[in-house]
Amino acid sequence: MNWEQLLSLKRYGDKNKRLRKEQDETRLGFEVDYDRIIFSSAFRSLQDKTQVIPLSKTSFVHTRLTHSLEVSVVGRSLGRVVGKKILEKHPHLSTIHGYQFNDFGAIVAAAALAHDIGNPPFGHSGEKAIGEYFKTGRGKQYKEQLTPKQYQDLIDFEGNANGFKILTESREGIEGGLRLSYATLGAFMKYPKASLPKKPTSHIAHKKYGFFQNEKIFFDEVAEEVGLLKQNIKGETTYSRHPLTYLVEAADDICYTIIDFEDGINLGLIQEEYALEYLIKLVKETINTTKYNQLTTTADRLGYLRSLAINTLIQEAASIFIDNEEKILSGTFDTALIDKSKYDAQINDIIKISIDKIYQSQEVTEKEIAGYEILATLLDQYCVAADRYNAGEASNYDKLILRAEGHNFDYQNEEVYTRLISISNFVASLTDGNALLKFQKIKGLKI
Template sequence: MKWETIFTTQRVGHNKVSQEPRSGFQQDFDRLVFSSAFRRLQNKTQVFPLPGSTFVHNRLTHSLEVASVGRSLGSIVGKKISEEIADKSSDSYEFYRYELANVIAAGCLAHDIGNPAFGHSGEKAISAYFVDNAGVVFDGKPLQEHFTEKEWADICKFEGNANAFRLLTRTFKGRLQAGVGLTFTTIASILKYPCEATAMDKKFKHRKKYGFFQAEKDVLVNIAEKLGMIREGGDDVCFKRHPFVYLVEAADDICYRIIDLEDAHRLGILPHQLVKDSLFTVISRLGREGADVNRMEEIYNKIGDQNEKISFLRARAINILTQTAAEVFLENKEAILSGNFNDTLLDNIDDRTGAFDELLKLSIEKIYNHESVLEIEIAGYNVMSELLGLFVPAVLAAKPGHKQMKIRKLFPMQYSGFEDTDNAYEKVMNVLDTISGMTDLYATEFYRKLKGIEIPQHR
């Protein structure tokens, strides 16, 4: 890969170059903000149950904050790269100086857009449904036999990252061409795992999960080849990460590692002193010039409100982590460009400083395994499983019964492509499109109505 050729204004499904005053990358940001998939993130769980009496982060507020951090990362890195470009009139100079920040911000907005209701619990529920029912006979043969090996890997290892790529690039029935119609560059910035499900290998950061379904394989290959991404050998489709992925990933990592603490404090799950000490530990261990811990403590002590004290420390920690992550990217930019950086920016920081050792243990023990979190995960798991149990048999039935015909009519028009195909994989993907697109609240209400727990009222 080369810095000069890893970006383009070409859009998925479009060849026309925009003549608007906004750059193509600014348009990407705006298109995402106004998309219905992004809007639905406001009612998708980040960590804690929604809604609550105390306002905490949902997927939408998280994504907006990640975009803010991502814009800063893109600006710092872009400025440094532009200074190394000799021709100040070139497209490369203009892009890195003024546009990389827009790309990373847009990528950050999109990074969670494929997450189903109830977050990772929803992902696990979808995967488990197919694993648990692999041998159950559907329309004359076991469920697994309806699919190829690669198709089966997609649905029994359902992945929100791959679902995001599908949402952003696919032409759904009755909708505009090519999803949201983003530039190849912005799409590439969210491809943390640019490989198919059968290529997963946890020894490598870029293959820890997978990033696209079989249905979108050709689109992925087209984008990767256009941007010069490095293809790995073997029978499976797998590419090295695009360099911009590391910045989007770092912005996400910075936000969730720090802000989950703030939410836990607001909810009274973690005591004030423990959160204060944890944030000061992160700040002090990074040991950055200008990170005057004593001065910060003076300011902290002048603040009267407990929540505001933690907000102050959260802001300082995010600022220092952002600067440090940008430096790590620049220090390793040649390894990143050549596909030889088998690490993340935040893990690299942690390996050198131990900044997150205690923080991660605290988060796992006290936050992610808190009773309120476990309750919503279990409830979400059950809701998603039950909905799949209604929808999958309905679309796979060659001769659907009365109930199954009624269920088929509940599909939104854009996800009713199963009516036009005999392919079981395409039918089931329409089910996953429908269910993964639901918000937590909608999925719960839908489940209650279909199970007869709550009788729908006439409209």
């Protein structure tokens, strides 16, 4: 892979090549990507999708929106640090093509801003709830009507693939979705493969999948425009990762490791003294003990350690990227940047505590259970109504359901897969609160 191609400013529908040296510096294309994402309705909906504890109304807990903003800030810093080193190493990118180190930061910031845009309500349990409806619930009936890849898309419903759909899907009057630059879309494409074969290798890029079957043509177009390396694995085409995807992933890893941990402390799920001790281990090389001992409140101590920890891991991730640039460009770097960190032991200790005390806490477990019931009910009502409509057997109740919600998904499409993905996409787009409200109305609990 080469950086000039990887930093493509092309957008959906472009007929002419966009050159970096001809860009308006006051309205740089990569920065336009950021603006388009932040003003989108899909991004705004993240304010009512909780990062850690579903349906929590406490002011302490991060939502998907605040998490995404923080990941974007960290990603911007990572991109700038790496960009500066890349331009020093490849000066022609600057002298001939006009790229600047801030371009790297802008691309990573935009892709990081959108990294959770396709996630369903109720956290990662929302993905599992949608998948299990089609794998073990009433949605299993559709298996014989779908190709293996189409069915896998549904039973392993993936927020990353749904995010690509949201960012790029054409709608009436809106061609190409948000029309982001292909560089930003490439950096967003964390898992550049279809749902099958599932985990064909141990490479980090093959852990999940990155597009639904309906988006394959455009996904391939983006991958080829930015020059991702094409591979054939088990008879199927996959691509190498865009190098900047590693920075988007690192920004997310840094934030959820440190900030989810912070939420656990603020909620009282993790004892302060115990937790701060683990953070201190992570920043022991940079901490100013005199300054730290002068801080008198939990919030101040936590804020100081969080800042040091994030900065420490930014510098560490950037250094690992630069040291492994050739492997990354050749597609042979097969793990997350943070997994190569000298702080791996400290990070894993923090994550283990978060899993035990936060992700598997009673409150999270109970609300995830509720999320399963809510999403399965909504999927079932919409899928059944759409099926009966297409069979010419819609009951009056089905017609009422479609009159109320049918404008939100493509229930009239004769292709079963397209209907099911459209319905799943709509359910995934709901906020925690909106999903609960629709469930209550369907059950007659609220009018």
